[in-house]
Amino acid sequence: MGAGGRTFDTAHVLSATWHEKHVRPIADDDSFLRRGIGELLSRWGGLQMAVKNQWGGHDSLKKSQELAHHLYLLFSQSNAVVTVEEIENLLHESLLLSFNTEIEDGSIEEVAEQLMILHEEHLIGIH
Incomplete structure (x- = not known):
């Protein structure tokens, strides 16, 4: 990785405690798909470490929320x-x-595999 970049290669399962206290990936929507995406991303240690340490700058939390929303729109x-x-x-x-x-x-x-499973469950649920 280039200068200033970070490479993350450690255990990726972290407690979601910090995230549960500080992050609401997608607000005011209780749909199965939105909740599922938010929960999966909240348990992803690599993403949560990036958010917690603000590796994306002061708006790191917003960037993680945008990722969740982008996944929701895709699915x-x-x-x-x-x-x-x-x-x-x-x-x-x-x-x-x-x-x-x-x-x-x-x-x-x-995480991608878990998201695919969630997407498939969502498709089954709407048909």
């Missing part, structure tokens, strides 16, 4: 076919561009 498009690779790319790009952080612990792939 809620009625005619969209979403692949796990697209989600992995979105997560990787978001961390790199928004937080100047690369995560190399396998958690991007893990």
